[in-house]
Amino acid sequence: MSRDAKQTGSATLRVCLIALPDAVISTLAGIYDVMNGLSMIGIASPGTEPPFKVEIVGERAGPLRLASGVPIEVQRSIDEIAACDILIVPSVLLKPGGWEPGRYPRMIDWVKRVHDGGARLCSACLGIFLLAETGLFDGRDATVHFGYASQFAACYPAIPIHPERVLVISGTREDLVSSGASNTWHDMVLYLIAYHVGATVAQEVARMFALQWHQDGLTPYIIFEGRKDHGDAEIQNAQEWLSTHFSVASPVEEMIRRSKLAERTFKRRFADATGIAPLSYVQRLRIEDAKRRLERTDSPVDEISWRVGYEDAAFFRRLFKRTTGMTPGAYRRRFQIPEFARR
Structure with missing residues (x-):
């Protein structure tokens, strides 16, 4: 659907929020509540279709225990979904050994299919590790949590990363969206609302949920630690x-x-x-x-x-x-x- 169509409220965008065993509950739940919140708390105009329908999607429907041990309910299996408008990977918790490439081959294949069908791919914080496996970000600018930038660069050297940036939008259709450290999912969600529904609504949502645009970037948050593993x-x-x-x-x-x-x-x-x-x-x-x-x-x-x-x-x-x-x-x-x- 076009941007103008979204702003008139004539259609509802289908949003798939990915649930993985590595996912962080705070990011996943926050994105779910805010994007569904336009209709839940009455920000959307009465009598119009809600701008977003967000579903928690995983490899299998049913209960899933997330990284912190908190259980959630996966509402739809990827096998049931042939297309969506927006796909969001929330932040994941990396184990001490780091990201394990190749752990989710079915999910990666499905992500590539829905992207071919027109879906925008969005990541929050470390969710970019999963999307990077698709190869769709190769040669495209992205951001990642600054504390894991070196790990990401080692895993995916073909992706230019900018950990000091809050939000990076790339791709020929502005279809590749990544947000940086931790709560910059606020910026990503507000951007999606502003783009598809309008800036006024995005600002109203920001006020209602007390969300912040990180307009100063992430440089002030980054702690300098000089490299010491050089062997000299x-x-x-x-x-x-x-x-x-x-x-x-x-x-x-x-x-x-x-x-x-x-x-x-x-x-x-x-x-x-x-x-x-x-x-x-x-x-x-x-x-x-x-x-x-x-x-x-x-x-x-x-x-x-x-x-x-x-x-x-x-x-x-x-x-x-x-x-x-x-x-x-x-x-x-x-x-x-x-x-x-x-x-």
Whole structure:
């Protein structure tokens, strides 16, 4: 159906919400309630067909125990469904060994068939691991939870990923949709409502359920952890020293002096080992410490700047904004632990 047809309420879009044993109940249930909520709580216009009909779909109908042990009821089997308009894979919980490719061959074949029939494929958080097996995302931009980006890249190197992005829409028909970390399923669902029903309705749903658009992206949420599995003992020693001395004056020069390597050699080996230049590495450590201080204290920004190693507070503010996408003040307003929760 066309976008205009959806907005007039002349037809109902069929949404298949995939239930796997690995699925996370909070994401699955949240998507189900919000997309069905337009008719359940009266947001849809009276007398019109609901814009979405969401069904929980799996390899077999009946009870299914999800990753957390919570049982749900799979309403329809994939064998009963030849077509749908939107297919959504909620977040999954990865086991310690990571994703197991080839675990759901029947599901993968079915996903490819309904996509051939015109379905939009959507993933929330780690649900992209399942959709990646179809091959339909190869060469197409996508996003994934930033904490699992390296695992995803190792499994599916043909898919360009952008873990700092909240929502990525790709494909020749805008038919491949992925959302990033955890609660960015809010953004995905609101996007689908806005696209198919209208922005005004999407905003009303956001207010009703207190959902948030993550307009600042996911960069502020990402914690910098320098790579240490590179095998260069000299550089690893420098990293360990730097982890507790990043705020000293001239830390790069001090690392070089302590290593007894030539400056050019040290900088080359550091960049090769960690993937980032020594100065940039120092800056990332300082910004991470500043983030924690903004979250947990009421210290003035100028004092935090000095404590992490910058006497020029204006430079610190510019660097913080460039690194996180937010000013220190905006970051504090978003992430500071409330007074009642501090100990």
